[in-house]
Amino acid sequence: MNQAKAKRPDRGGIVIAVLLLAAAGVIAWDTVNLQIQAVYGLGPKAVPIVVALGFALLAVGHFVMALRGEFPERERMDPTAVQRILGGLAALIAVIGFGGGFIPAATLLFAMTAAGFGRRALWADLVIGFALGVAIYLLFAKLLTLSLPTGPLERLL
Amino acid sequence: MDPFTSLAQGLTIALQPSNLVFAFVGVLLGTVVGVLPGIGPALTVALLLPVTFKLDPAGSLIMFAGIYYGGMYGGSTTAILINTPGESASLATAIEGNKMAKAGRGGPALATAAIGSFVAGTIATMGIVLLAPWLVEIAIRFGPEDYFALMCVAFVTVSATFGNSPVRGLTSLFIGLALGLVGIDKLTGQSRLAFGVPELLDGIEVTTLAVGLFAVGEALYVASRRYLYQETIEPIRGSLWMTKEDWRRSWPAWLRGTLFGFPIGALPAGGAEIPTFLSYATERRLTKHPEQFGKGAIEGVAGPEAANNASAAGTLVPLLTLGLPTSATAAIMLAGFQQYGLNPGPLLFAERPDLVWGLIASLFIANIMLLILNLPLVGLWVRLLAIPQHWLYAGILVFAATGTISAKPSAVELMMLVVFGVMGFLMRRFDYPIAPVVVGLILGPLAESQLRRALSISLGDPLVLVQSPLSATMLAVALAALILPFILRGLGRLKAADGQAT
Numbered sequence: 172m173n174q175a176k177a178k179r180p181d182r183g184g185i186v187i188a189v190l191l192l193a194a195a196g197v198i199a200w201d202t203v204n205l206q207i208q209a210v211y212g213l214g215p216k217a218v219p220i221v222v223a224l225g226f227a228l229l230a231v232g233h234f235v236m237a238l239r240g241e242f243p244e245r246e247r248m249d250p251t252a253v254q255r256i257l258g259g260l261a262a263l264i265a266v267i268g269f270g271g272g273f274i275p276a277a278t279l280l281f282a283m284t285a286a287g288f289g290r291r292a293l294w295a296d297l298v299i300g301f302a303l304g305v306a307i308y309l310l311f312a313k314l315l316t317l318s319l320p321t322g323p324l325e326r327l328l
Numbered sequence: 329m330d331p332f333t334s335l336a337q338g339l340t341i342a343l344q345p346s347n348l349v350f351a352f353v354g355v356l357l358g359t360v361v362g363v364l365p366g367i368g369p370a371l372t373v374a375l376l377l378p379v380t381f382k383l384d385p386a387g388s389l390i391m392f393a394g395i396y397y398g399g400m401y402g403g404s405t406t407a408i409l410i411n412t413p414g415e416s417a418s419l420a421t422a423i424e425g426n427k428m429a430k431a432g433r434g435g436p437a438l439a440t441a442a443i444g445s446f447v448a449g450t451i452a453t454m455g456i457v458l459l460a461p462w463l464v465e466i467a468i469r470f471g472p473e474d475y476f477a478l479m480c481v482a483f484v485t486v487s488a489t490f491g492n493s494p495v496r497g498l499t500s501l502f503i504g505l506a507l508g509l510v511g512i513d514k515l516t517g518q519s520r521l522a523f524g525v526p527e528l529l530d531g532i533e534v535t536t537l538a539v540g541l542f543a544v545g546e547a548l549y550v551a552s553r554r555y556l557y558q559e560t561i562e563p564i565r566g567s568l569w570m571t572k573e574d575w576r577r578s579w580p581a582w583l584r585g586t587l588f589g590f591p592i593g594a595l596p597a598g599g600a601e602i603p604t605f606l607s608y609a610t611e612r613r614l615t616k617h618p619e620q621f622g623k624g625a626i627e628g629v630a631g632p633e634a635a636n637n638a639s640a641a642g643t644l645v646p647l648l649t650l651g652l653p654t655s656a657t658a659a660i661m662l663a664g665f666q667q668y669g670l671n672p673g674p675l676l677f678a679e680r681p682d683l684v685w686g687l688i689a690s691l692f693i694a695n696i697m698l699l700i701l702n703l704p705l706v707g708l709w710v711r712l713l714a715i716p717q718h719w720l721y722a723g724i725l726v727f728a729a730t731g732t733i734s735a736k737p738s739a740v741e742l743m744m745l746v747v748f749g750v751m752g753f754l755m756r757r758f759d760y761p762i763a764p765v766v767v768g769l770i771l772g773p774l775a776e777s778q779l780r781r782a783l784s785i786s787l788g789d790p791l792v793l794v795q796s797p798l799s800a801t802m803l804a805v806a807l808a809a810l811i812l813p814f815i816l817r818g819l820g821r822l823k824a825a826d827g828q829a830t
Contacts, residue, residue, distance in 0.1 A: 183758065187758065191499065194503075194506065197521075198506060198509070198521065201520065201521050201523070202520070205518050205520070206518070213779060213780045213783045213784075213788075214516065215513040215515065215516050215518045215520060217780075218509065218776045218779070219509055219520060219521070222502060222505050222506050222509065225498070225502045225505075226502055226506070229495065229498060229499050229502060232495045233495065233499075236495060242758065242759075243758070243759045245757055245758070246553055246757075247553075248552040248553055248757070249551070249552050249553070249554060249555060250552075252548075252551035252552055252554060253548050253551060253552050253753070255551075256547060256548055256551055256725070257548075257746070257750075259725070260544070260725075260729075260742075260745075260746045260749070261746075263729055263742060264739050264742045264743055264746070267733065267739050267742060268739035268742075273730075273733070276729070277726045277729065277730070280722070280725055280726055280729060281722040281723070281725070281726050282722070284547065284551075284718070284721055284722035284725045285718040285719060285721075285722040286718075287547075287551045287718075288551050288554060288717055288718035288721055288722070289554060289718065290716075290718040290719075296718075296722070299719070300722070300726070303723065303726055304726070307726070307727070307730055311379075311730070311734060315379060315382075316382075317378070317379065317382075317734045318734075318737060319730065319733060319734060319737070320733060320737055
């Protein structure tokens with residue numbers, strides 16, 4: 172083990188500690204603002220307060236761990252891969268949110284995820300994603316009678 | 329009633345053609361997701377929850393259990409042939425199994441894993457038959473405070489005691505508990521942590537959380553470090569048949585693995601990693617061929633694989649008799665019961681014996697189906713491993729999105745999916761365990777309602793929690809299990825400091 176390296180405060184760990192503290196704060200704030208009537212035993216406030224306290228304690232624990240450098244080494248990561256997949260998910264939400272329907276949304280998600288995994292055949296993947304989307308839509312809507320978001324395309328089927 | 333009479337009645341239900349079909353679909357899906365890297369039984373059951381909402385409860389639950397068992401069988405195939413196990417429970421199998429495959433003995437490795445899984449699964453399911461009615465007898469006398477104390481034990485053991493870092497495990501658990509608070513409080517109608525978002529009033533959907541953490545999180549994580557690994561699939565060489573020597577070395581390992589797996593699975597200790605590694609260590613110590621360990625010893629595959637399956641069966645004991653899930657898959661199966669308004673526990677054994685015993689009986693059938701699916705047809709599953717990664721994960725994400733919007737058709741739900749996905753990615757990157765989040769989400773609200781029920785019966789007197797000897801003992805166990813890892817680590821640090829000083 173490299174002692175000198177291990178002792179440096181871990182910035183990622185400190186960010187997590189701050190996030191945990193923020194979670195504790197949000198839960199406490201939400202609980203304090205509950206309008207409450209008298210109940211026997213424990214009301215709806217007790218458990219959230221315990222959870223908030225737990226988060227606060229864990230935040231302290233994370234600060235200590237970060238200062239001692241007890242977090243694992245993070246592996247180098249490929250940010251474009253993550254961005255492409257998140258882009259695919261954003262496209263999915265946008266298309267469904269604006270009423271574009273399930274099939275185009277699934278097509279975009281499929282092609283962009285494949286691109287995130289290093290694939291360089293966008294058109295072929297769009298076709299495969301489209302076929303998969305149509306198949307799933309037919310399976311759900313016709314066979315299982317479950318509703319999926321519809322757009323202009325789905326209304327034709 | 330005599331457990332064997334109940335089991336016989338259960339068999340008549342499990343053997344109904346429609347339930348046989350459900351069991352078959354379950355084990356088939358389970359095998360497929362077990363073989364495919366990146367998806368496991370927890371994710372699959374979560375994806376199927378919204379789809380099975382309208383189906384028959386008994387059939388769906390039989391299918392879920394089939395997926396659970398099948399995932400355990402299928403995981404070993406991946407572990408042996410490509411050395412990147414689908415789930416952590418197969419890590420120990422991969423050590424010797426992959427070496428055997430490299431040495432051209434992949435066939436016998438797959439065979440001992442499949443037959444060992446069958447032997448362990450059958451013995452352990454028999455264990456459920458014998459243990460469950462007895463536990464139900466005890467559990468029927470539990471008051472709400474006892475349930476609350478038991479759930480505290482489960483929280484601690486699932487998150488803190490057996491992980492590699494209690495602080496990280498507890499953080500995961502508290503994330504789950506906080507998510508479980510979201511929505512309308514059932515006792516008072518107050519909305520908590522909903523921030524005025526109407527979609528949050530019903531609480532967090534199990535499907536959305538599980539799919540976000542397991543599918544989206546895993547896809548992001550694998551993509552982010554894609555350049556690190558080049559997976560190689562070992563072709564199955566050699567005959568599938570085990571030699572006499574292989575049999576002689578395998579069967580004691582199967583039995584020992586079962587003995588580790590079932591009790592540890594049945595205790596609210598959670599996870600199959602501990603029994604599989606215990607079994608591996610034991611086989612390594614007892615073997616007559618120590619020179620083969622590390623180079624492909626068949627006992628090292630037989631033992632952990634048996635332990636793995638026996639612990640999966642063991643987890644069903646607290647789930648069915650107490651409604652206590654101790655793994656991510658069990659937690660999601662509990663959500664599956666809940667979606668039909670069923671609450672596993674002693675009452676379910678009394679009210680719906682047909683359903684409970686039909687489910688238990690179907691586990692025997694599932695085991696037989698899995699043996700057939702996994703031995704002669706293993707070559708078919710191996711081909712699944714040839715699906716290129718980019719299409720596999722793209723397909724997984726499309727199915728994940730489908731499952732989420734069929735549970736709740738709204739763009740807000742998809743945004744939550746992405747948030748949970750990013751959370752799952754970061755948790756993997758920083759090495760936080762995922763299962764406690766799911767267990768916290770599902771068990772947290774149950775624990776809260778038991779606690780509040782206990783305290784409203786006692787008119788708010790908190791001493792009720794320690795007046796029942798059972799509850800007092802379990803709370804003490806939970807406290808000890810919480811503090812112990814910290815003390816052990818402190819001692820370890822002292823020893824290390826000592827070692828440096830001398």
